[in-house]
Amino acid sequence: MQRRAIALFTxxxxxxxxxxxxxxDAGFDSVWNGEFFNRNGLVTLAAVAQATKRTKIATGIAYAYMRNPVLNATGAMDLDEMSGGRMILGLGSGTKSMNEGWYGQPFEPRSAAKMKECVTLIRKIWASHKGLGVKFEGQFYRLNIPAFSRPYAVRDRIPLYLAAVQKGMLRTTGEVADGLVGHPLYSRKYIAEYIKPNLEIGAKRAGRTVGDIDVTSLLITSISRDREQALRDAKNQIAFYASVKSYEEILNLHGWEKQKLAIWEHFRTFNLPxxxxxxxxxxxxxIAVAGTPDECHEQIKKWDGLINLPILYTPTAGVRAExxxxxxxxxxETFAR
Structure with missing residues (x-):
């Protein structure tokens, strides 16, 4: 596993x-940012596009359903133009509470089917920039743009990756996406026993194999010259994500029932410690890479053969800005080429 990427959660x-x-400058394959209710992933990535020369830029992830597919498609095209063809569009559905609570959007229970249609529409928009127009009649989206002229598009097809945790979205990813953006809570066991088999099922639908999919994952990476500090920060971030019930299958696979219930109990009062x-x-x-620089350099080797690209993700939950x-x-510094 030679490629390295970094998540920009600054x-x-x-x-x-x-x-x-x-x-x-350090030779990283790509830099990835995300979005939350307090940060727009496409806007911030524009600043990154202008500041870099070689590394690929990517959303890891942008929300698929909080924007119309036209906005995600054209936003990615703008970023591809700004970066000279270095853009990767990573999309995710978000959870039901994110869609409904943060953005006031109804959540479609058939999320995997909706995502497949969303991907199809986005690619249709990308391929129609030469004035061909876009007409789409789907189950979830309907669109009619008589003429869609985009003379300065860098590419007709931008790499499109999907985030997935559960089997429906994993199979859709295997079927239609160029790559997978793995969740920070992924464990090595979950990747081997759950992620890969479900990606394979989806890939077979399209006459592909898992080898045709760029399997990446956000990997919690907590580095400090104080080993205990690194472990504390990693535990904070794991606890933050483990509080989301949509991700409990990962915990259940390991038999972490006691830990899961304790985290959920204290989440009721938002008691992160x-x-x-x-x-x-x-x-x-x-789940994570955590320790001193030398320890982390060795630990990451455990992920060889499971993911093609680790997206090294700094813990932020309960962690000071400095x-x-x-x-x-x-x-x-630790993973520079």
Whole structure:
């Protein structure tokens, strides 16, 4: 596993640009950002596109359903143009509570089918930039643009990756996506026993194999010269994600029932320190890379053969801004080519 990527989950956009430049200079394959209710992934990636020269830029992830597919498609085209053809569009559905609670959008229970249609429509828009027009009549989307002229598109097809945790979306990813953006809570066991088999089922529908899919994953990477600090930060981030019931299949696979219930109990009062206390060292070892720079350099080798590209992800939950930036810089320093 030679390729390396970094997730840009920095305190400010200025910080994001700084880390992106460092990663670009250090030979990282790609830089990925995300979005939350308080951050727009496409807008911030525009700053990264202008600040870098070689590394690919990617959303990891942008929300598929909170924007119309036209907005995600044209936003990716703009970023591809700004970066000179370096864009990867990573999309995810988000959870039901994110869609409905944060954005006021009804959540479609047939999410995997909707995502397949969304991908089809986005690619149709990308391929129709020469004035052919876009007409689409689907189950979830209907669109009629008589003329769609886009003379400055860099590529007719931008790489499109999907985020997936459960089998329906994993199979859709295997069927229609160029790559998978794995969740930070993925464990090695979950990838081997659940992710890969379901990707394979989807891939077979399209006459493909898992080898045709770029399997990437956000990998919690907590680096400090103080090993205990690194472990604390990793446990905070694992606890944060383990509080989401949509991801419990990962915990159940390992038999982490006791830990799961303790995290859920303390989440009711948003008590992150108590949630993190329920995260065991074994959970950290299975899910994250955490320790000193030398330890992390060795630990990442355990992911060889499971994922093609680790997207090294700095813990942010309950972590001071200064420490967040220190971790980003240490990731670049530790894994520079």
């Amino acid at each position: 305190p400010t956009i200025k910080d994001m640009v700084e880390v992106a430049r460092l990663a670009d 108590k949630m993190a206390e329920a995260v065991t060292d074994d959970m950290v070892e299975q 420490r967040v930036m220190e971790n980003h810089r240490l990731i670049v």
